[in-house]
Amino acid sequence: MFKVTFFSAKPYDISFFNKNTLSDKFQFDFLETHLGPHIVNAVDDGSFAVCAFVNDKLTSEVIGVLAKKNVKVIALRCAGFNNVDLNAARQYGIRVCRVPAYSPEAVAEHAVAMLLTLNRKTHKAYNRVREQNFSLNGLLGFNLHGKTVGVIGTGKIGKAFCKIMAGFGCRVVAYDMVPDAELASLCVAYLSFNEVLQQADILSLHCPLTAENEYLINADTIRMMKPGVSIINTSRGGLINTNDVIDALKLGQIAYLGIDVYEQEEKLFFKDLSANIIPDDTIQRLMSFPNVLVTGHQAFFTQEAMAQIADVTLNSIDLLSKGSEPDAAVMLT
Ligand code: NAI
Numbered sequence: 001m002f003k004v005t006f007f008s009a010k011p012y013d014i015s016f017f018n019k020n021t022l023s024d025k026f027q028f029d030f031l032e033t034h035l036g037p038h039i040v041n042a043v044d045d046g047s048f049a050v051c052a053f054v055n056d057k058l059t060s061e062v063i064g065v066l067a068k069k070n071v072k073v074i075a076l077r078c079a080g081f082n083n084v085d086l087n088a089a090r091q092y093g094i095r096v097c098r099v100p101a102y103s104p105e106a107v108a109e110h111a112v113a114m115l116l117t118l119n120r121k122t123h124k125a126y127n128r129v130r131e132q133n134f135s136l137n138g139l140l141g142f143n144l145h146g147k148t149v150g151v152i153g154t155g156k157i158g159k160a161f162c163k164i165m166a167g168f169g170c171r172v173v174a175y176d177m178v179p180d181a182e183l184a185s186l187c188v189a190y191l192s193f194n195e196v197l198q199q200a201d202i203l204s205l206h207c208p209l210t211a212e213n214e215y216l217i218n219a220d221t222i223r224m225m226k227p228g229v230s231i232i233n234t235s236r237g238g239l240i241n242t243n244d245v246i247d248a249l250k251l252g253q254i255a256y257l258g259i260d261v262y263e264q265e266e267k268l269f270f271k272d273l274s275a276n277i278i279p280d281d282t283i284q285r286l287m288s289f290p291n292v293l294v295t296g297h298q299a300f301f302t303q304e305a306m307a308q309i310a311d312v313t314l315n316s317i318d319l320l321s322k323g324s325e326p327d328a329a330v331m332l333t
Helices: 011-018 060-068 086-092 104-120 122-130 156-167 181-186 193-199 219-224 242-251 281-287 303-321
Strands: 002-006 026-030 047-052 073-076 095-097 148-152 171-175 188-190 202-205 229-233 254-259 292-294
Touching: 002 011, 002 303, 011 026, 011 303, 047 303, 060 086, 073 303, 086 095, 095 303, 104 122, 104 156, 104 202, 104 229, 104 254, 104 292, 104 303, 148 156, 148 193, 156 171, 156 181, 171 193, 181 188, 193 219, 219 242, 242 254, 242 281, 281 292
Parallel strands: 002 026, 002 047, 047 073, 073 095, 148 171, 148 202, 171 188, 202 229, 229 254, 254 292
Antiparallel strands: none
């Protein structure tokens, strides 16, 4: 039986991996801690694979120790791989696989949920009614029907988001270097990046973070937008210059902000810090605005996506253990 050691294992990871149909082929060792140089020696010498998540650090040093322990596979149960030294993995002959896509609809639907919470203030209504306050003062919203929605990046998630917003009766405009022909024929007008910023009442970010587009949303680009724009970011925190956005919120240039990602999220997200003093003043300032909604990188977190993550991950490890080759899209080395 092949042994798989998990890092950053949360109760929901344990549950979805244990109930996967391939689970009886493996022996799982679930560790709650993040993987890094301090803990890599905890990996049992008999482990065939190490299964890691977004905040585990697979540096060259860590990979070197894994190689000495005869680990053959690093299985990332996520799409991103910026936390893995792929060259070191190649050098040590360790195969690295990932889950390239897991339910794009999950992320798109969460972006819509954030928008609907902000525009109809359901989060405030929920608390208010629980206190027997049925007044409508302060709950005035706006219709999505008829509004122009600007989408940056129309890959798998952006495409799903465009289709939902078109269903709401919105005009959907988008910018992507590689326009999607199906979307263009169905419901989306492709424009330049600046035109999308100028025309959008609501802007939603669905492109990856790259060296070129870091701080895509900054003081200069915010100035191009309609006063009172709503911005939703479920992609990566680094796409937004948070301090510039805070300034624009104070001035009312941005009317609503919904973020599932944050540039300094590594120190906060996926942890229960409810009894801690948080030293990050920027996130505290953001959370103090009544028109800002923050969720902790949960857009992907649906039953369907979690089942798919477990399925793709175990299938890849299973194939590699038999000497077979998983799909090219899954393999990084
Ligand atoms: P994808 O690769 O299918 O699509 C990305 C699209 O963005 C492509 O069409 C590409 O041409 C376009 N693009 C790249 N740079 C751009 C730029 N500067 N301006 C405009 N368009 C640009 O990726 P997918 O699956 O749709 O994911 C998008 C992003 O969503 C991921 O990169 C990730 O950051 C984020 N994500 C967030 C999750 C969450 O739980 N919050 C979960 C999964 C992904």
